Amino acid sequence: MAYLQIDHVDKTFRRGAVETSVLKDITLIIEKGEYVSIIGHSGCGKSTLLNIVAGLTPATVGGVILQNREVNSPGPDRAVVFQNHSLLPWLTVYDNVRIGVDKVFGRTKTRTERNAWTMHNLELVQMTHARDKRPGEISGGMKQRVGIARALAMEPKVLLLDEPFGALDALTRAHLQDSVMALHQKLNNTVMMITHDVDEAVLLSDRIVMMTNGPSAQIGEILDVTLPRPRKRLEVATSPAYLKARQRVLEFLYERHAYIESAA
Amino acid sequence: MTMTVLKTEPASVLPPAAAAKVLPLPKPERAFFKTSVLPKLKGFATSVVPPAVVICLLLAVWEILCRKAGATLPPPSRVNADTRELIFDPFFDRGGLDKGLFWHLSASLQRVALGYAIAAVCGVALGTLVGQSMWAMRGLDPIFQVLRTVPPLAWLPLALAAFRQGHPSAIFVIFITSIWPIIINTAVGIRNIPQDYRNVSAVLRLNPIEFFYKIMVPSAAPYIFTGLRIGIGLSWLAIVAAEMLIGGVGIGFFIWDAWNSSHISEIILALIYVGIIGFLLDRIVATLANIVTRGTAYN
Numbered sequence: 001m002a003y004l005q006i007d008h009v010d011k012t013f014r015r016g017a018v019e020t021s022v023l024k025d026i027t028l029i030i031e032k033g034e035y036v037s038i039i040g041h042s043g044c045g046k047s048t049l050l051n052i053v054a055g056l057t058p059a060t061v062g063g064v065i066l067q068n069r070e071v072n073s074p075g076p077d078r079a080v081v082f083q084n085h086s087l088l089p090w091l092t093v094y095d096n097v098r099i100g101v102d103k104v105f106g107r108t109k110t111r112t113e114r115n116a117w118t119m120h121n122l123e124l125v126q127m128t129h130a131r132d133k134r135p136g137e138i139s140g141g142m143k144q145r146v147g148i149a150r151a152l153a154m155e156p157k158v159l160l161l162d163e164p165f166g167a168l169d170a171l172t173r174a175h176l177q178d179s180v181m182a183l184h185q186k187l188n189n190t191v192m193m194i195t196h197d198v199d200e201a202v203l204l205s206d207r208i209v210m211m212t213n214g215p216s217a218q219i220g221e222i223l224d225v226t227l228p229r230p231r232k233r234l235e236v237a238t239s240p241a242y243l244k245a246r247q248r249v250l251e252f253l254y255e256r257h258a259y260i261e262s263a264a
Numbered sequence: 265m266t267m268t269v270l271k272t273e274p275a276s277v278l279p280p281a282a283a284a285k286v287l288p289l290p291k292p293e294r295a296f297f298k299t300s301v302l303p304k305l306k307g308f309a310t311s312v313v314p315p316a317v318v319i320c321l322l323l324a325v326w327e328i329l330c331r332k333a334g335a336t337l338p339p340p341s342r343v344n345a346d347t348r349e350l351i352f353d354p355f356f357d358r359g360g361l362d363k364g365l366f367w368h369l370s371a372s373l374q375r376v377a378l379g380y381a382i383a384a385v386c387g388v389a390l391g392t393l394v395g396q397s398m399w400a401m402r403g404l405d406p407i408f409q410v411l412r413t414v415p416p417l418a419w420l421p422l423a424l425a426a427f428r429q430g431h432p433s434a435i436f437v438i439f440i441t442s443i444w445p446i447i448i449n450t451a452v453g454i455r456n457i458p459q460d461y462r463n464v465s466a467v468l469r470l471n472p473i474e475f476f477y478k479i480m481v482p483s484a485a486p487y488i489f490t491g492l493r494i495g496i497g498l499s500w501l502a503i504v505a506a507e508m509l510i511g512g513v514g515i516g517f518f519i520w521d522a523w524n525s526s527h528i529s530e531i532i533l534a535l536i537y538v539g540i541i542g543f544l545l546d547r548i549v550a551t552l553a554n555i556v557t558r559g560t561a562y563n
Binding site for chain 1: 460461463464466467468469470474478479482483485557
């Protein structure tokens with residue numbers, strides 16, 4: 001039985017009389033504990049797809065089924081890590097995580113338990129040292145860590161990552177990718193990640209979903225990444241399986257579905 | 265501290281080597297003076313001296329201009345002599361309207377406090393409604409835009425007709441004067457809540473009340489306080505004019521009464537008080553804004 005199922009999803013945006021079809025007939029099944037990346041050129045609607053799964057954008061046709069139940073509104077069972085971290089600047093790091101913990105576990109956990117759970121999640125992303133700082137006082141990578149902690153703390157059934165490392169410099173990005181890999185290894189959560197970085201997709205994913213260019217973007221190809229886990233950035237980089245997977249994605253993106261500026 | 269003492273010792277105090285035994289005492293004092301008293305004095309001097317100089321110059325010009333025979337306004341020396349009693353005994357109360365300035369000012373402040381408080385609550389509530397709901401904005405915004413241009417005093421006759429009493433009418437004028445900037449700024453603040461914060465609250469499934477307290481108010485706080493600050497200034501502007509017309513105890517009436525009995529010096533004194541209190545009210549709201557919105561400023 002499928003864990004998360006995106007079932008024949010179409011999305012059209014309408015502005016006045018003009019209709020733009022963004023996604024066309026997207027069907028994707030994600031198993032429990034799987035790490036799936038969605039990759040595609042900008043404007044192909046991959047963020048729209050994530051927003052549909054998150055419930056932030058309604059699908060025009062089709063739907064999303066999570067554990068045999070249709071989901072069509074946002075909720076903490078599909079926690080999102082946003083590209084621009086989206087921390088609330090007037091709350092401390094701790095309170096940014098705690099607000100989610102209080103909302104999700106307000107009835108089931110005591111105050112002490114919620115405090116411990118908040119701290120536990122900050123520990124997972126190694127941010128306990130900054131618990132009393134405000135988002136404006138920490139670096140971009142740290143903000144993203146807190147964003148991840150906030151999402152993890154909700155104990156989501158699916159973790160949705162919307163280009164989580166896109167706004168970070170290369171070194172910080174690599175560091176954070178390693179952290180996310182370690183977390184996935186440890187917690188075995190189901191992850192759906194939007195990215196436009198080929199190496200990131202290959203390194204982190206069990207499967208890579210490649211999207212064709214919009215309008216009316218579709219799933220072009222799905223690639224299984226068979227690299228054994230745990231993966232080490234340096235060891236993996238030279239392994240034939242890694243290079244082959246990387247080559248496949250690159251060919252898809254730059255040969256068969258090269259980005260045409262005017263189409264977007 | 266000790267480091268600086270050690271360092272300054274040879275340089276500054278060594279030369280008078282003959283008086284070796286007296287050395288220990290003046291040293292720490294001087295270091296203390298240099299490290300903590302002097303900078304404070306400097307800060308004080310840079311913020312107080314320029315305005316003090318300008319005030320002295322202005323007073324001198326005023327004195328020269330109004331000393332001449334036939335001057336219509338009293339010079340500062342006359343003002344000082346005439347209003348000595350009012351300055352040094354603001355608390356007298358001889359019954360009726362013959363009260364010290366403290367009582368007049370406090371009566372005005374009470375009216376402002378009440379009218380402004382009602383305006384703040386209603387203004388934030390209406391602003392939230394207009395900012396949040398497209399239909400409320402379409403329906404109410406044109407009305408607000410027209411009504412906010414009505415001068416405060418134009419409301420007074422209507423208020424008197426409705427309330428039949430001076431006191432509530434004055435409060436109403438304060439209310440109606442200060443509510444518009446609060447409504448408009450709150451609405452802009454609510455409309456400008458970033459979509460990201462709305463997404464976060466959607467994922468967290470915050471209910472409307474939680475959304476209001478946890479996202480809306482802190483996010484719009486800088487805008488709301490801009491409105492509140494403009495509002496307090498306007499209400500203090502309006503109270504003087506309103507009180508001139510309605511009479512009773514109050515700084516506006518005090519000025520009008522002084523004019524009717526040709527006590528020009530008292531008018532000048534009252535104006536100074538009105539200015540200082542208006543300035544303080546603005547500072548209070550600004551300080552409150554700084555405390556509440558600390559954190560929202562940077563991100």
